[in-house]
Amino acid sequence: MIATKLPINVICLAKRNVFATALRTVSTQAKPTEIKVQDQTFKTDDWTNATPRILELVGRDLHKDPNHPIGILRDLIETRFQNMGYTFYGDFKPVVSVYENFDVLGFPADHPGRSKSDTYYLNKDTLLRTHTSAHEHECFVKCPTEGYFICGDVYRRDEIDRTHYPAFHQLEGARTWSRNNFENEEQMLTKIQQDIDAIPKTEIVVSDTTPPFDPETNPKQSYMTDKETALVGQHLKRTIELLVNEVFNEAKKSAKLAGSTEEYLNEPLKVRWVEAYFPWTAPSWEIEVWWKGEWLECCGCGVVREQVLTNSGIKDTIGWAFGIGLDRIAMLLFGIPDIRLFWTLDERFKSQFKEKTISTFKPYSKYPGTTRDISFWLPESKEGFTELHENDLMEIVRETAGDLAESVKLIDEFTHPKTNKKSQCYRVNYQSMDRSLTNDEVNSLHDASRSILAETYGVHLR
Ligand code: DAH
Numbered sequence: 001m002i003a004t005k006l007p008i009n010v011i012c013l014a015k016r017n018v019f020a021t022a023l024r025t026v027s028t029q030a031k032p033t034e035i036k037v038q039d040q041t042f043k044t045d046d047w048t049n050a051t052p053r054i055l056e057l058v059g060r061d062l063h064k065d066p067n068h069p070i071g072i073l074r075d076l077i078e079t080r081f082q083n084m085g086y087t088f089y090g091d092f093k094p095v096v097s098v099y100e101n102f103d104v105l106g107f108p109a110d111h112p113g114r115s116k117s118d119t120y121y122l123n124k125d126t127l128l129r130t131h132t133s134a135h136e137h138e139c140f141v142k143c144p145t146e147g148y149f150i151c152g153d154v155y156r157r158d159e160i161d162r163t164h165y166p167a168f169h170q171l172e173g174a175r176t177w178s179r180n181n182f183e184n185e186e187q188m189l190t191k192i193q194q195d196i197d198a199i200p201k202t203e204i205v206v207s208d209t210t211p212p213f214d215p216e217t218n219p220k221q222s223y224m225t226d227k228e229t230a231l232v233g234q235h236l237k238r239t240i241e242l243l244v245n246e247v248f249n250e251a252k253k254s255a256k257l258a259g260s261t262e263e264y265l266n267e268p269l270k271v272r273w274v275e276a277y278f279p280w281t282a283p284s285w286e287i288e289v290w291w292k293g294e295w296l297e298c299c300g301c302g303v304v305r306e307q308v309l310t311n312s313g314i315k316d317t318i319g320w321a322f323g324i325g326l327d328r329i330a331m332l333l334f335g336i337p338d339i340r341l342f343w344t345l346d347e348r349f350k351s352q353f354k355e356k357t358i359s360t361f362k363p364y365s366k367y368p369g370t371t372r373d374i375s376f377w378l379p380e381s382k383e384g385f386t387e388l389h390e391n392d393l394m395e396i397v398r399e400t401a402g403d404l405a406e407s408v409k410l411i412d413e414f415t416h417p418k419t420n421k422k423s424q425c426y427r428v429n430y431q432s433m434d435r436s437l438t439n440d441e442v443n444s445l446h447d448a449s450r451s452i453l454a455e456t457y458g459v460h461l462r
Pocket of ligand 1: 133173300320322324
């Protein structure tokens with residue numbers, strides 16, 4: 001049972017509905033027995049925490065809209081990698097199994113990413129993918145070329161602010177070489193070197209102090225030789241540098257066109273490599289881009305673990321994979337100040353963007369925001385209540401106020417010295433991107449969130 005669609009600009013008319021919906025879904029007592037997502041029905045259970053508002057986003061497919069900033073960015077990247085041996089996928093549905101999202105990639109059973117506070121579950125076996133890596137398994141099985149790209153919407157329970165939204169987009173890439181295509185290792189290494197040499201050169205300034213692998217901090221896999229590991233790593237790094245070069249040089253052009261005169265915009269693009277850890281790659285890295293005076297984490301990657309390939313029925317093969325988030329980059333490219341804007345249905349947003357064109361967003365409004373605080377004592381005994389995680393509070397606000405919640409921040413926390421009771425205060429900024437909000441409307445949304453919080457988590461409101 002998904003709530004009927006509520007365009008955000010009619011929320012005030014329907015606020016009683018919103019309140020009811022939120023109560024129904026956030027509180028554990030009133031969970032529907034089934035939920036329907038994209039024509040598939042799922043039985044709910046103790047794990048179910050995907051809310052109607054989140055499920056409304058499934059199927060919007062912003063990455064498939066050629067006139068939407070996310071679609072334009074995807075096209076920019078995919079165009080750069082045309083005719084280089086990659087197959088481009090964009091149609092995988094975001095509902096995947098726990099196996100695809102975690103197990104097959106080697107996530108340990110106690111990995112925090114698996115928890116209900118971080119991930120939207122439809123039930124204990126099914127979830128909204130938290131990353132496009134969930135499709136690596138399937139793509140390794142079916143991809144007809146040596147490499148592939150996957151683009152899709154991904155979902156994470158997260159904080160609320162201008163750069164975090166529970167749905168965002170990722171682009172995944174992978175590339176393999178099969179030992180069976182070569183007579184010996186030498187021949188294979190020569191081919192990988194040729195493939196590296198064929199990657200177009202960039203002007204990018206790269207700082208890389210990470211070795212091809214490090215037995216202590218970033219080990220290689222025993223099924224690969226040192227040379228294989230080194231060359232696959234190089235191919236990976238040059239490929240990602242090409243991608244980053246393409247995207248961030250466009251972002252620079254667009255910042256200049258928008259009138260920015262900051263010095264770094266006239267300097268060559270600077271990136272650095274750092275070691276990282278992902279359960280399904282070894283060794284692993286992250287690339288960071290120097291942007292507006294700070295290092296911006298941009299893309300995780302590594303040499304694919306053998307077990308991911310063998311789980312897909314692929315033997316004697318080596319390769320790499322990466323995953324990059326698109327939304328924050330699109331915010332830079334198009335000068336978009338708030339991540340919520342990507343999801344607005346307002347024509348004043350949508351009509352500004354055209355296929356294959358990077359343009360700077362012109363704000364059509366500056367509607368004022370208004371803040372309200374939620375202060376409470378956490379329950380002394382958790383009996384009968386679930387423990388409150390910060391993301392649960394975020395979810396209540398999100399479910400009640402939707403995109404009218406611009407940010408939620410913990411602004412105060414203390415423990416009473418005598419009673420040992422713990423108090424928290426969160427500040428919610430309500431601000432619409434499309435219209436002015438009335439005090440009554442904000443009060444009503446805020447009261448609804450407070451009530452749900454008290455009812456579901458047993459907090460004592462102050
Ligand atoms: N899935 C990772 C994330 O969401 C990103 C990533 C890292 C993808 C390394 C990869 C990879 O394919 O090899 O943070």
